[in-house]
Amino acid sequence: MADSGRTPQARALLQQCLHARLQVRPAEGDVEAEWVEVQRGLVIYVCFFKGADKELLPKMVNTLLNVKLSETENGKHVSILDLPGNILIIPQATLGGRVKGRSMQYHCNSGKEEGLELYSQFVNLCTKELAANSKCAEAGVVVKHGTYGNRQVLKLDTNGPYTHLIEF
Amino acid sequence: MADSGRTPQARALLQQCLHARLQVRPAEGDVEAEWVEVQRGLVIYVCFFKGADKELLPKMVNTLLNVKLSETENGKHVSILDLPGNILIIPQATLGGRVKGRSMQYHCNSGKEEGLELYSQFVNLCTKELAANSKCAEAGVVVKHGTYGNRQVLKLDTNGPYTHLIEF
Numbered sequence: 001m002a003d004s005g006r007t008p009q010a011r012a013l014l015q016q017c018l019h020a021r022l023q024v025r026p027a028e029g030d031v032e033a034e035w036v037e038v039q040r041g042l043v044i045y046v047c048f049f050k051g052a053d054k055e056l057l058p059k060m061v062n063t064l065l066n067v068k069l070s071e072t073e074n075g076k077h078v079s080i081l082d083l084p085g086n087i088l089i090i091p092q093a094t095l096g097g098r099v100k101g102r103s104m105q106y107h108c109n110s111g112k113e114e115g116l117e118l119y120s121q122f123v124n125l126c127t128k129e130l131a132a133n134s135k136c137a138e139a140g141v142v143v144k145h146g147t148y149g150n151r152q153v154l155k156l157d158t159n160g161p162y163t164h165l166i167e168f
Numbered sequence: 169m170a171d172s173g174r175t176p177q178a179r180a181l182l183q184q185c186l187h188a189r190l191q192v193r194p195a196e197g198d199v200e201a202e203w204v205e206v207q208r209g210l211v212i213y214v215c216f217f218k219g220a221d222k223e224l225l226p227k228m229v230n231t232l233l234n235v236k237l238s239e240t241e242n243g244k245h246v247s248i249l250d251l252p253g254n255i256l257i258i259p260q261a262t263l264g265g266r267v268k269g270r271s272m273q274y275h276c277n278s279g280k281e282e283g284l285e286l287y288s289q290f291v292n293l294c295t296k297e298l299a300a301n302s303k304c305a306e307a308g309v310v311v312k313h314g315t316y317g318n319r320q321v322l323k324l325d326t327n328g329p330y331t332h333l334i335e336f
Contacts, residue, residue: 013181013331045331066270079270092331099334102234102247151328160319163181163213163260165333166267 007108008167009052010118011095012064013045015161016071020088022146023153033153036144041086042070043156044126047095048110048118057118060168061125069164084136087126089145090152091119116148175276176335177220178286179263180232181213183329184239188256190314191321201321204312209254210238211324212294215263216278216286225286228336229293237332252304255294257313258320259287284316 018040025034044064070083080087093115097104110118127143130136146152186208193202212232238251248255261283265272278286295311298304314320 011333013333045329063267067267067272068270069272092329094330094332097332099231099235102236103245104235104237104332154324154326154329156322156324156326158322158324161213161260161322162262164262164265164272165179165181 007049007051009049009056010060010168011047011049012060012166012168013092013095014064014067014069014164014166015043015045015156015158016069017041017043017088017156017158017161019157021155022088022090022144024145024147024150026151026153036088036146038086038088038142038144041083041088041141042080043088043090045090045092045095046119046122047092048115049096049108050110052110052114052118054118054121056168057121057125061122061129063166063168065126065129067164067166069162071159071162081129081133081136084133084139084141086141087130087143089123089126089143090154091115091146091148092152112149119148175217175219177217177224178228178336179215179217180228180334180336181260181263182232182235182237182332182334183211183213183324183326184237185209185211185256185324185326185329187325189323190256190258190312192313192315192318194319194321204256204314206254206256206310206312209251209256209309210248211256211258213258213260213263214287214290215259215261216283217264217276218278220278220282220286222286222289224336225289225293229290229297231334231336233294233297235332235334237330239327239330249297249301249304252301252307252309254309255298255311257291257294257311258322259283259314259316260320280317287316 264277
């Protein structure tokens with residue numbers, strides 16, 4: 001995890017969901033908006049900062065997928081891989097904002113191209129990890145994700161979001 | 169805001185909502201669960217750390233209610249007081265967690281009694297600020313809040329959560 005005192009390279013916000021639905025393409029003219037959805041699982045909002053290195057990603061994915069924050073039927077906390085549950089990844093650059101007066105500034109955020117590259121690799125790594133896990137493959141759980149740069153229109157249904165912040 | 173490098177006294181996570189519904193008392197026997205709900209507005213998840221001082225609260229409320237994160241019909245960002253919009257406050261101690269191996273630890277969180285006191289005063293201050301604002305009073309917007317210590321069963325509908333983290 002990020003040492004306190006230095007600027008993190010990435011920030012992830014985790015919430016547990018029973019069901020979540022995310023717009024991945026807005027409506028345009030006669031074409032309806034496109035959505036992805038997941039049943040029970042983990043919502044990962046992710047934001048990368050300037051200087052974030054892709055070497056960070058495997059460790060980041062390993063931490064997020066193995067930290068025990070998902071509740072079983074018996075009230076025990078296990079990882080999302082062990083639940084097993086679905087994953088919804090939401091690019092959320094606003095998470096990198098800092099208050100300046102009455103506005104937020106995003107000077108520490110990674111640039112758009114760099115951020116997109118990191119986000120895409122992050123999504124790919126999560127997808128691979130889930131696919132490589134036999135419990136997840138058997139249960140048929142999936143990774144879904146939002147479109148980088150879009151407005152993340154989200155509908156979230158929880159049994160307690162159990163919100164956690166993890167910096168890297 | 170908290171200087172980087174020192175432990176914050178409080179952490180607030182902000183999301184914009186079109187509608188949100190939060191359980192404030194779970195079902196018990198034949199008695200149905202009790203919920204509060206808000207229409208368009210701001211969801212504030214809040215967590216206090218050890219050493220948080222109640223002197224902090226007025227500044228904290230002032231920042232959260234005046235930072236320009238709420239979108240008008242025209243796409244301009246204004247404060248929740250200027251929108252004007254509703255506020256849903258959710259006590260979320262999990263926001264204070266730190267990763268240790270595969271588990272989260274909450275050693276930095278304020279104690280339960282202290283946390284409840286800070287939370288109650290925070291809710292009261294937000295309620296007073298909204299009531300004292302003529303725009304909010306005219307629009308009939310409200311402050312609703314979760315029950316400290318309970319599971320925060322939440323249903324959230326957004327047009328983009330526009331998630332922001334602010335530490336104090």
